[in-house]
Amino acid sequence: MEDRYLEVWGDTVDKRHLLISIILGVGISVPVYLIADWLFGMLADGAVGHSYALLVGLAGCIAAAVVAARLFKPKRIVEVGTEHTGSREAAMDAIEAEIGPLGDPDELPRAALAEVKELGLYDDLKAQHEKNRRTAVETGERA
Amino acid sequence: MTALLEPTLWALGMALLGAVVFALIGLVSGTDETATVAPLTLLVILLGVPPAGVFAFFMASIAAKHVTHAIPTTLLGIPGDTMAAPLLRDAQMLRELGVPHIALRKAISGGAMAALIAVPLAVLFAWIITPFSDAISAVAPWLFLAAAVLIAVLSKGRWGALIALVPFVLIIVGLQQFSSDILGKGLSISFFLGIATGPLIADLVLASTPAGRRSMARPGPRVFELAADVRTWSGRMPNPAKVLDRTQFWGTAGAAAVSSATFVFSPVAMTVMMGELFGGRIKNGYRKLTTLMAVKNGTTESTYIAETLIPLIAIGLPLSPMAAGPANPLFNAPPVFTIDTETGATHNLHDLLGPWQFLVFGLLAVIIALLITYPFAMTQAHRAASWIMRHVSHEAIIGAFAGLIAVICLYEGGIVAILVAVTVGLVGGLMNRLFAMHTGVQFMGYYVAALTVPAIGGLFS
Numbered sequence: 016m017e018d019r020y021l022e023v024w025g026d027t028v029d030k031r032h033l034l035i036s037i038i039l040g041v042g043i044s045v046p047v048y049l050i051a052d053w054l055f056g057m058l059a060d061g062a063v064g065h066s067y068a069l070l071v072g073l074a075g076c077i078a079a080a081v082v083a084a085r086l087f088k089p090k091r092i093v094e095v096g097t098e099h100t101g102s103r104e105a106a107m108d109a110i111e112a113e114i115g116p117l118g119d120p121d122e123l124p125r126a127a128l129a130e131v132k133e134l135g136l137y138d139d140l141k142a143q144h145e146k147n148r149r150t151a152v153e154t155g156e157r158a
Numbered sequence: 159m160t161a162l163l164e165p166t167l168w169a170l171g172m173a174l175l176g177a178v179v180f181a182l183i184g185l186v187s188g189t190d191e192t193a194t195v196a197p198l199t200l201l202v203i204l205l206g207v208p209p210a211g212v213f214a215f216f217m218a219s220i221a222a223k224h225v226t227h228a229i230p231t232t233l234l235g236i237p238g239d240t241m242a243a244p245l246l247r248d249a250q251m252l253r254e255l256g257v258p259h260i261a262l263r264k265a266i267s268g269g270a271m272a273a274l275i276a277v278p279l280a281v282l283f284a285w286i287i288t289p290f291s292d293a294i295s296a297v298a299p300w301l302f303l304a305a306a307v308l309i310a311v312l313s314k315g316r317w318g319a320l321i322a323l324v325p326f327v328l329i330i331v332g333l334q335q336f337s338s339d340i341l342g343k344g345l346s347i348s349f350f351l352g353i354a355t356g357p358l359i360a361d362l363v364l365a366s367t368p369a370g371r372r373s374m375a376r377p378g379p380r381v382f383e384l385a386a387d388v389r390t391w392s393g394r395m396p397n398p399a400k401v402l403d404r405t406q407f408w409g410t411a412g413a414a415a416v417s418s419a420t421f422v423f424s425p426v427a428m429t430v431m432m433g434e435l436f437g438g439r440i441k442n443g444y445r446k447l448t449t450l451m452a453v454k455n456g457t458t459e460s461t462y463i464a465e466t467l468i469p470l471i472a473i474g475l476p477l478s479p480m481a482a483g484p485a486n487p488l489f490n491a492p493p494v495f496t497i498d499t500e501t502g503a504t505h506n507l508h509d510l511l512g513p514w515q516f517l518v519f520g521l522l523a524v525i526i527a528l529l530i531t532y533p534f535a536m537t538q539a540h541r542a543a544s545w546i547m548r549h550v551s552h553e554a555i556i557g558a559f560a561g562l563i564a565v566i567c568l569y570e571g572g573i574v575a576i577l578v579a580v581t582v583g584l585v586g587g588l589m590n591r592l593f594a595m596h597t598g599v600q601f602m603g604y605y606v607a608a609l610t611v612p613a614i615g616g617l618f619s
Binding site for chain 1: 204205206254255260357362376377379380381383385386405442445447547548549550551553554556557558560561565566568
């Protein structure tokens with residue numbers, strides 16, 4: 016069996032569900048628009064009726080989207096991350112490798128210092144800074 | 159008195175509508191601003207909403223979408239739209255530190271501040287260059303050519319995008335001739351829609367070929383890691399000005415002021431540049447990341463606004479990447495707003511609203527959008543992101559867009575218009591994919607076809 020999942024316009028879809036959704040979208044909104052245009056054409060004059068028909072057509076699109084969303088569930092698996100995975104130290108090492116040292120939290124201005132304390136980042140940042148300093152000293156001694 | 163009351167009521171109502179609709183659209187990750195803002199603004203114009211209402215709708219829409227698109231960017235690590243791309247890596251790092259909510263707070267506080275600074279400053283800069291607008295309009299066909307070349311070369315596609323622009327322009331010229339032969343009039347909305355939704359159209363056609371399907375195949379549903387819901391404040395809403403510390407406040411304000419004065423550069427390039435200028439020198443990693451969130455998100459917001467307002471107020475021609483993209487209908491939405499391709503004469507918001515109206519209605523719309531979205535994003539971000547991810551399928555969104563393209567094209571020019579939109583969309587979408595020639599370049603290509611090509615013809619006749 017061929018795989019069902021495709022990446023279209025930035026997200027994963029099921030190809031059969033996609034086809035049915037498009038048929039629904041066009042199949043509902045176009046007839047709705049054409050009928051509305053015809054009805055308004057009999058009631059009102061030209062341009063105004065034409066515009067109202069457009070609005071009705073748009074409502075058709077939304078209706079089709081609601082139907083499709085009810086029929087087909089998203090092809091996404093959402094995993095809610097946990098607050099502390101214990102990997103913050105690894106994350107810090109990776110970040111420091113990319114943008115440079117996260118620095119000594121005690122050197123932060125007052126507002127930022129209060130912010131990291133409130134976030135519970137202070138101890139980890141301090142530990143990371145101490146670790147870096149120790150490593151720097153050790154490599155310095157060896158050199 | 160009533161002469162003033164009516165536009166104000168329209169502006170209020172339409173700003174509310176735009177803010178609510180685009181606050182929701184912003185939550186849907188990956189919704190390109192051109193593909194969503196342009197068609198809906200167009201619809202509002204075609205329905206006959208007065209100028210003040212149209213303008214307020216547009217401003218509230220971009221301000222609201224800009225706040226809520228920070229939610230998928232920071233909590234899910236997927237760009238809310240193309241302009242969020244430069245923030246992604248910084249947001250990702252804060253997410254890894256376990257503080258995605260601080261990334262969100264800094265980003266939207268920076269964005270909110272920048273919006274409030276950008277509206278008056280952009281109006282001021284527009285007012286300064288207004289005396290030169292006649293001179294600018296007189297050479298408009300050549301300016302569009304220059305802008306198209308500049309935007310193409312500055313895009314990711316570089317010289318390739320420039321070379322591909324030539325056949326793209328010729329295709330538009332040919333299609334325009336084709337539709338005037340059959341319908342007795344040229345098309346424009348269908349071209350815009352085709353260009354805006356080009357990446358979608360190209361993907362759909364590719365998905366109907368066996369080889370294309372193989373290249374697009376995915377082993378299973380995509381896994382998203384939604385950051386945990388951590389809220390550090392209790393009870394009352396944090397004040398946006400207090401979320402930023404002094405460096406961040408002035409950095410964001412400075413970036414907003416500088417970027418409000420420019421209107422020809424790509425917003426993404428501007429964002430990267432401002433981030434370097436105002437946040438690059440900070441040594442402490444944590445402060446650097448949080449400052450970058452505020453400054454960069456502020457810059458995307460202020461470039462958005464300035465690139466719309468300056469050409470709109472001062473010139474009346476869509477001479478910037480934003481004006482050629484999401485804001486395009488404000489300049490050209492026949493039969494309501496028009497640009498005469500022979501004389502370059504305009505009849506659009508530029509002629510219908512005065513500078514002070516742009517200022518007042520613009521600020522009004524932005525404030526309404528912020529009042530609705532800021533508290534929402536601060537308190538409901540996690541729940542909203544989770545609900546959208548679990549209940550709104552991508553299939554449904556694509557289906558709605560397919561319907562929207564069909565209906566709007568039928569409205570403009572029947573079957574011929576649908577054919578034109580699909581042709582332009584397919585060609586443009588493939589050029590976007592292969593040569594990184596983004597929709598902004600293609601919109602400029604449309605104007606080169608409409609204005610510069612006849613002018614070149616005039617030289618030889």
